[in-house]
Amino acid sequence: MPELRKDPILGRWIIIARERSKRPSDFAVDCHESKGGFCPLCPDNERTTPPEVLVYGRSHSQQANTPGWQLRVVPNKYPALVIEGELDKQGEGLYDRMNGIGAHEVVIESPDHAARFSFLPPQQMMLTFRAFKERIADLSKDERFSYVMVFKNNGRAAGASLEHSHSQLVALPVMPRMLVSELDGSRQYYSYKERCVFCDIIRQEMQQEVRVVCENSRFVTLTPFAPRTPFEMWVLPKKHNSSYIEQDEASLADLAGIFSETLRRLDACIPGIPYNFVLHTQPLRSRPLEHYHWHFEIVPKLTSIAGFEWGTGFYINPMPPEDACRYLREAQI
Numbered sequence: 001m002p003e004l005r006k007d008p009i010l011g012r013w014i015i016i017a018r019e020r021s022k023r024p025s026d027f028a029v030d031c032h033e034s035k036g037g038f039c040p041l042c043p044d045n046e047r048t049t050p051p052e053v054l055v056y057g058r059s060h061s062q063q064a065n066t067p068g069w070q071l072r073v074v075p076n077k078y079p080a081l082v083i084e085g086e087l088d089k090q091g092e093g094l095y096d097r098m099n100g101i102g103a104h105e106v107v108i109e110s111p112d113h114a115a116r117f118s119f120l121p122p123q124q125m126m127l128t129f130r131a132f133k134e135r136i137a138d139l140s141k142d143e144r145f146s147y148v149m150v151f152k153n154n155g156r157a158a159g160a161s162l163e164h165s166h167s168q169l170v171a172l173p174v175m176p177r178m179l180v181s182e183l184d185g186s187r188q189y190y191s192y193k194e195r196c197v198f199c200d201i202i203r204q205e206m207q208q209e210v211r212v213v214c215e216n217s218r219f220v221t222l223t224p225f226a227p228r229t230p231f232e233m234w235v236l237p238k239k240h241n242s243s244y245i246e247q248d249e250a251s252l253a254d255l256a257g258i259f260s261e262t263l264r265r266l267d268a269c270i271p272g273i274p275y276n277f278v279l280h281t282q283p284l285r286s287r288p289l290e291h292y293h294w295h296f297e298i299v300p301k302l303t304s305i306a307g308f309e310w311g312t313g314f315y316i317n318p319m320p321p322e323d324a325c326r327y328l329r330e331a332q333i
Contacts, residue, residue: 043069214258
């Protein structure tokens with residue numbers, strides 16, 4: 001029988017359609033083969049991107065925007081928002097508008113065009129998480145920005161327009177609705193119970209051990225109780241912290257380690273799986289929040305959003321998270 005499950009943070013309802021349940025091998029994945037050709041993110045093509053804003057690996061004696069790097073961060077050549085100008089907020093009757101001011105950057109995670117993020121060595125993957133931290137901290141100095149959205153589109157079905165592995169940052173002048181809803185939901189929970197809902201989730205999941213995929217000393221990966229898609233996972237720090245940028249190097253190393261294992265388990269279940277991951281953290285320049293807990297959400301692109309989902313805000317998921325967790329834990333990596 002189908003089951004309705006409620007997300008304890010957002011209050012969002014999910015339908016677990018057990019009668020549609022599938023095994024990992026039943027999901028069709030578009031494994032798009034490379035067509036080759038010119039890649040602006042590859043070494044020797046640095047001149048074709050805007051000047052880098054952060055680089056790792058190149059010595060100080062080497063010229064900027066040249067080969068020899070391990071990771072580069074560059075402004076997006078076709079940005080969703082532009083950094084030059086003023087917000088110029090205006091009202092038009094009951095409507096509000098402002099200029100599209102922000103920042104849009106691309107994190108080139110490896111010089112190797114064929115490298116897949118899930119199979120990067122943890123030391124190389126760690127550079128990506130360090131770059132996120134450094135760029136958020138730098139962009140937070142701009143008073144026009146309220147939040148920095150960090151995300152990765154992996155695979156054409158998940159929205160990746162370039163084959164070379166990369167992730168993105170978008171600095172926004174307003175708070176994204178999803179984060180506002182999370183902050184509100186976690187604040188209400190804290191007001192009632194005087195505990196962080198994320199900490200309670202971690203505590204219960206680690207006690208029950210039915211939705212914990214993997215863990216290390218600092219982090220845990222779990223399949224959430226009310227997932228939107230098959231194999232959705234959250235990566236959370238075990239110790240309460242609302243700000244991603246407060247991590248030290250040891251924490252970044254452990255984050256890369258668990259992320260590497262998490263994604264390899266996902267890929268072992270469904271090779272070439274398209275997915276998005278998104279960082280959820282506190283607003284820029286916020287004080288530490290007792291009710292909120294930063295985390296990453298990994299959402300595979302295995303189901304479609306159609307009329308029912310758009311009309312209700314519900315998601316239909318054909319795989320219970322307990323089943324997904326079992327497949328992930330048993331995967332040979």
